[in-house]
Amino acid sequence: MTPVLEVADLRTHFLTRAGVVKAVDGVSFALGRGEILGLVGESGSGKTVTGFSLIGLVDPPGRIVGGSIRLEGRELVGLSQPELRRIRGREIAMIFQDPIATLNPLLTIGQQMEMALRAHQRVSPRAAAARSAQLLEQVGIPSAAERLRAYPHQFSGGMRQRVAIAIALLHQPRVIIADEPTTALDVSIQAQILHRMRALARETGTAMVWISHDLAVVSSLASRLLVMYAGRLVEEGPTAEVLRHPRHPYTAGLIASLPAMAPPGAPLRQIPGSTPSLMSLPPGCPFRPRCARASAACAQMPPLARAGARAWACHRPEEA
Amino acid sequence: MSGTGDSILRVAEVERRFVPELGLGDRIAGWLGMGVDARPVRAVDGVTLEIARGETLGLVGESGCGKSTLGRLIAGILPPSAGEVLLDGQPVMRDGRKVTTRIQTVFQDPFASLDPRMKVGETVAEGPIAHGLTSRADAPAYVAQWFARVGLDPEWAGRYPHQFSGGQRQRIAIARALAMQPDLLVCDEPVASLDVSIQAQIINLFLELRRDLGLTMIFISHDLSVVRHLADRVAVMYLGRIVELGPTADLFAHPAHPYTAALLASVPKLVLQEGSLVEFSAIEGEVPSPLDPPPGCHFAPRCPRAAAACRAGRPPMRDLAPGRRVACLFPDLPPG
Numbered sequence: 270m271t272p273v274l275e276v277a278d279l280r281t282h283f284l285t286r287a288g289v290v291k292a293v294d295g296v297s298f299a300l301g302r303g304e305i306l307g308l309v310g311e312s313g314s315g316k317t318v319t320g321f322s323l324i325g326l327v328d329p330p331g332r333i334v335g336g337s338i339r340l341e342g343r344e345l346v347g348l349s350q351p352e353l354r355r356i357r358g359r360e361i362a363m364i365f366q367d368p369i370a371t372l373n374p375l376l377t378i379g380q381q382m383e384m385a386l387r388a389h390q391r392v393s394p395r396a397a398a399a400r401s402a403q404l405l406e407q408v409g410i411p412s413a414a415e416r417l418r419a420y421p422h423q424f425s426g427g428m429r430q431r432v433a434i435a436i437a438l439l440h441q442p443r444v445i446i447a448d449e450p451t452t453a454l455d456v457s458i459q460a461q462i463l464h465r466m467r468a469l470a471r472e473t474g475t476a477m478v479w480i481s482h483d484l485a486v487v488s489s490l491a492s493r494l495l496v497m498y499a500g501r502l503v504e505e506g507p508t509a510e511v512l513r514h515p516r517h518p519y520t521a522g523l524i525a526s527l528p529a530m531a532p533p534g535a536p537l538r539q540i541p542g543s544t545p546s547l548m549s550l551p552p553g554c555p556f557r558p559r560c561a562r563a564s565a566a567c568a569q570m571p572p573l574a575r576a577g578a579r580a581w582a583c584h585r586p587e588e589a
Numbered sequence: 590m591s592g593t594g595d596s597i598l599r600v601a602e603v604e605r606r607f608v609p610e611l612g613l614g615d616r617i618a619g620w621l622g623m624g625v626d627a628r629p630v631r632a633v634d635g636v637t638l639e640i641a642r643g644e645t646l647g648l649v650g651e652s653g654c655g656k657s658t659l660g661r662l663i664a665g666i667l668p669p670s671a672g673e674v675l676l677d678g679q680p681v682m683r684d685g686r687k688v689t690t691r692i693q694t695v696f697q698d699p700f701a702s703l704d705p706r707m708k709v710g711e712t713v714a715e716g717p718i719a720h721g722l723t724s725r726a727d728a729p730a731y732v733a734q735w736f737a738r739v740g741l742d743p744e745w746a747g748r749y750p751h752q753f754s755g756g757q758r759q760r761i762a763i764a765r766a767l768a769m770q771p772d773l774l775v776c777d778e779p780v781a782s783l784d785v786s787i788q789a790q791i792i793n794l795f796l797e798l799r800r801d802l803g804l805t806m807i808f809i810s811h812d813l814s815v816v817r818h819l820a821d822r823v824a825v826m827y828l829g830r831i832v833e834l835g836p837t838a839d840l841f842a843h844p845a846h847p848y849t850a851a852l853l854a855s856v857p858k859l860v861l862q863e864g865s866l867v868e869f870s871a872i873e874g875e876v877p878s879p880l881d882p883p884p885g886c887h888f889a890p891r892c893p894r895a896a897a898a899c900r901a902g903r904p905p906m907r908d909l910a911p912g913r914r915v916a917c918l919f920p921d922l923p924p925g
Contacts, residue, residue, distance in 0.1 A: 311784035311785060311786060312755075312784055425875055426652075427875060428875070455651035455652055455811070455876075456651065456811070456813070456852065456855040456856050456857075457651060457851065457852060457855045457872040458875065459855070459857070460854075460855035460856075460857070460872075461872075463857065482784070482785060483857070484785075484859060485856075485857040485858055485859045485860075486857045488857070488858075488859050488860040488861075489857045489858070489860050507863065508860070509860060509861055509862055509863045510863075512859060512860070512861055513861050522786065523785055523786060524859075526785060526786055526788070526789035527785070527789075527814070527859065528789075528792065528814040528815055528817065528818035529814050529858075529859060531818070533817055533818050533837065533838065534796065534818065534819070536793050536796060537789040537792055537793055537818070538789065539786070539789040539790045539793060540786040540789070543754040543755075543756055543757070543784075543786075543787060544754075544784055544786070544787075
C-alpha cells in the first residue's frame with residue numbers, strides 16, 4: 270500500500286541572529302491511509318515544527334532547508350503560497366492546541382464553516398449550512414443546526430475544539446495534523462474527543478499525525494509511534510511494542526519516569542539534566558550528556574538503525 | 590489519616606463568591622433596566638476539611654471546579670466570603686490580610702512567579718529577611734542552605750531567572766517557599782508546565798522534602814497520576830464543592846461518587862498491548878456554568894444514577910467507611 274504522506278530527510282532550520290537553530294534536522298517517516306501516527310517529544314524536540322512544516326506554515330526566520338514532503342506522491346516542498354493554499358484545508362488540514370486562536374471571534378460558527386467550505390468549492394449557503402451542521406453533529410455537538418448561529422465565545426473550550434475538528438474535516442482531507450489538540454482540555458472532554466477522533470479516522474479514512482507530549486494519550490490512539498529529541502527522530506515503531514520494549518535510552522527513560530510506572534510514594538526513575546538548547550548541541554548523539562549508556566562511540570551521530578517495523582538512532586540501544 | 594487526630598488545618602464551611610465587575614456600558618444598561626448578568630459565581634461553595642499534620646492532601650477536579658480558589662483561600666491569598674480557615678486554631682487571615690508565614694505556596698508557572706530583574710538568591714532571601722528568619726549578613730549562607738536542599742548549586746544564587754531552565758526555576762520557587770520555614774505548603778499544579786522528564790525530578794524532590802522536613806502539603810493537580818503518586822488522601826471537587834474525600838488508594842480503587850468514577854475512567858492509560866485499546870467511558874455532556882449551577886446535586890444533570898431527590902437539595906457529606914466521605918445519595922459502597 271502506498272503511503273498517503275511520505276517525509277524524507279526533512280530539515281527545518283531557524284536562521285536567527287544568534288545562530289542557526291536546527292529545529293527539525295533530518296526527519297523521515299511515512300503515513301499510511303487512515304493511519305494514526307503518534308509524534309511525541311518534549312519541548313524543543315521539534316515535534317510542533319515538524320507539524321507546521323508538513324502543512325507549510327513555517328514562518329521566517331524558519332525555513333525548510335532540505336528534504337521532501339510528498340502528499341499522495343506530490344512534492345509540497347518548494348510550492349508557492351498560492352499553490353499551498355489550494356492544498357491546505359482541502360487535502361491536508363491542521364488542528365491546533367488552542368482553538369481560540371483558530372476561530373474568528375467576530376463571525377458565527379456557521380459563517381466560518383461556510384467560508385472554509387467556499388475556499389475550495391462552490392456551494393450554496395443552504396448546502397453549506399447543511400454540510401456544516403452534519404459535521405458538527407459528527408464531532409458530537411448537540412442541536413448542531415442552531416449552534417451554527419452562535420459565536421465562538423458562546424462555546425466552552427471542549428466545544429470550540431470540536432468546531433475546529435469539524436472545520437478540519439470539512440473537505441475530507443487525506444491527512445490531518447493535530448498538534449496537542451486535547452492538552453488544554455479537561456480529561457472528561459479529552460476522553461470524548463479521543464473517542465470521536467478514533468472513530469472518525471476509521472470511518473473517513475483520514476490519516477492523522479497526532480503530536481503530543483502525553484504518552485498515555487498517544488498509546489490509546491496511535492498504532493505507530495515516533496519519538497523525537499532535539500530535532501531528530503530517535504525511535505520509531507508500533508506503539509505498544511515501543512512502550513513495552515523501548516530501544517532508545519531516551520524513550521526508555523521517558524516511559525520509566527511516568528508516575529504510573531512506580532508504586533505510589535516511591536521515587537520515580539528520572540532522566541538527569543534538562544532538555545538541551547538547540548543552539549548549543551554537543552557533537553554526536555544529542556542525548557549523550559543525559560544518557561547512562563553513553564560511551565565514546567556516542568561522540569559520532571548514530572544513524573537510524575532498522576529492524577522490521579522498529580527503528581532507533583542509538584549506538585548502544587537497550588536490549589530487545 | 591482521617592484528619593481527626595493531630596489536625597493542623599481546619600477549613601470550616603468556607604465559601605468564596607466572585608461578583609463580576611461590570612463595565613460602564615453594562616452599568617448604564619443596568620440603570621436603564623436591562624437584564625445585566627451580575628450574578629455572583631460561587632467558586633467555592635461550602636467546603637469543610639481537616640488536614641492532619643504531615644499528610645499530603647491531593648485536591649483534584651476539572652477546570653473551574655474551584656480547586657485553585659480553595660488553595661488560595663487556604664494559603665491566605667484570598668479572603669473567604671464566608672466561613673473560616675484555621676491553622677492550629679488561629680485564623681490564616683485577619684481583616685483581609687494574611688497573618689501567618691507558616692503557609693507558603695508554589696505555583697504552576699515558575700516563569701511568572703520569579704521577578705526577572707532580581708537575582709534568584711535575593712528573591713529567596715527577601716521573605717526570610719523581612720520576617721526575621723535570617724539577617725542581611727547571614728542571608729547568603731541561609732540561601733545557600735536552601736539551594737542545596739532543593740538540589741540547586743548554591744553558586745547560582747547570583748544569577749537571574751532567565752539563566753535557568755523550567756525545572757530549575759521551579760526548584761528556585763520551592764526554595765523560596767521553604768526558606769520561610771512553613772509548616773504547610775500549598776502546591777498549585779507545580780509540575781503541570783514541566784516536561785515529562787523534568788516532572789519526575791520535581792516529584793522526587795517533593796517526596797524527599799516531605800520525608801525530611803515533615804511538611805504538610807496540599808497538592809492541587811488536574812493530573813490524577815501525579816496525585817495518586819504523592820497524596821495520602823484525595824479530595825475531589827466539582828463545581829465548587831467537595832464531592833468525595835478518602836485515602837488515595839481506596840478512592841482510586843473504589844470510587845464512591847459517580848463523578849469520581851467517571852473522572853477516573855476518563856484518564857487515558859498507557860496501552861501496552863496491541864489491540865487492547867480501551868474504550869473511553871466518557872462522561873456525557875459538560876460541566877454546567879458556575880453562574881447558573883443546577884439545583885441540588887451539581888452533578889445530577891450528567892449523572893446516570895440521578896433521581897428526583899438528587900435535584901431537590903444538596904446531598905450532605907456523609908461517612909461511608911473510616912476516612913471515606915461522599916456527598917451522594919446513591920454512592921457505590923466500598924467493599925468490606
